[in-house]
Amino acid sequence: MTAALIDGKAFAATLRARVGEAARSFATEAGRKAGLAVVLVGEDPASQVYVRSKGKATIEAGMASFEHRLPADASQAELLALVAALNADPAVDGILVQLPLPGQLDEQAVVETIDPAKDVDGLTPVSSGRLALGLPGLVPCTPLGCLMLLKAHYAERRGSLSGLDAVVIGRSILVGKPMAQLLLGESCTVTIAHSRTRDLPAVVRRADIVVAAVGRAEMVTGDWLKPGATVIDVGINRLPPAEGAAKGRLVGDVDFASASAVAGAITPVPGGVGPMTIAVLLRNTLVAAQRRAGLAITDL
Numbered sequence: 001m002t003a004a005l006i007d008g009k010a011f012a013a014t015l016r017a018r019v020g021e022a023a024r025s026f027a028t029e030a031g032r033k034a035g036l037a038v039v040l041v042g043e044d045p046a047s048q049v050y051v052r053s054k055g056k057a058t059i060e061a062g063m064a065s066f067e068h069r070l071p072a073d074a075s076q077a078e079l080l081a082l083v084a085a086l087n088a089d090p091a092v093d094g095i096l097v098q099l100p101l102p103g104q105l106d107e108q109a110v111v112e113t114i115d116p117a118k119d120v121d122g123l124t125p126v127s128s129g130r131l132a133l134g135l136p137g138l139v140p141c142t143p144l145g146c147l148m149l150l151k152a153h154y155a156e157r158r159g160s161l162s163g164l165d166a167v168v169i170g171r172s173i174l175v176g177k178p179m180a181q182l183l184l185g186e187s188c189t190v191t192i193a194h195s196r197t198r199d200l201p202a203v204v205r206r207a208d209i210v211v212a213a214v215g216r217a218e219m220v221t222g223d224w225l226k227p228g229a230t231v232i233d234v235g236i237n238r239l240p241p242a243e244g245a246a247k248g249r250l251v252g253d254v255d256f257a258s259a260s261a262v263a264g265a266i267t268p269v270p271g272g273v274g275p276m277t278i279a280v281l282l283r284n285t286l287v288a289a290q291r292r293a294g295l296a297i298t299d300l
Helices: 008-030 044-061 076-088 107-113 125-133 141-155 175-187 200-204 256-260 276-291
Strands: 037-040 064-070 095-099 164-171 190-191 209-212 230-233
Touching: 008 044, 008 141, 008 276, 037 044, 037 076, 044 064, 044 276, 064 076, 076 095, 076 107, 076 175, 076 230, 095 276, 125 175, 141 175, 141 209, 141 276, 164 200, 175 190, 175 209, 190 200
Parallel strands: 037 064, 037 095, 164 190, 164 209, 209 230
Antiparallel strands: none
């Protein structure tokens, strides 16, 4: 068996195009562009790259991009004051504080300050609670992107995810826990596995759907998988560089070579889940803008 590739890059491009079209319609109806504010504290190189790419994608989608930078030694009071100002700004529909924050700052307190109506990262307690209760709300971008890929993959094969056994490896608030809630919402039977799970390979082996989000390079191998399983690899890990190379290659949490010989379908790394995160961030910003303006939510 050779697994079919789930092309997240292509799906994300299509989603971004749909969001862009809907964003133009929103601007016409509302008399303004949907707006995303991104806050960066400090000079972390990776975070700077992420912020630039988010700003570029926001503008390309026909939305307004607001970038706010604070020095690495910014105080908790300064950051909370900025978030409060963005909460009150009528031009801002989505607020994203780039994580991680410098050590002197309380990330949870910052997240809890964000207006849930503008919480495009889906991390506030209100957003998490609404997801757990099955109520409409803003959902973390990466797990929502994973769900979109799964639903698209199964749409023509069986119509829905209902009744499938799913294992989510990882219990983070960013991916693992919201992913499990989303799969429960699709009537899957869901197991959350983690570092304390006994006989993890046996648990994974019974799953029709495996979502790997543990941050350990190539941990999940083909012999862990049920033949024909669908594998969503959320991990992005850089291996040590080979001799003479400037940097190591990117791999996921799944050993692609062995897994693709057993799975029915699999996301590659890179080019799988990664491109979906920014696409869904744009989608969440548009949805937040439509809700705030009292307009119908576009089905994206």
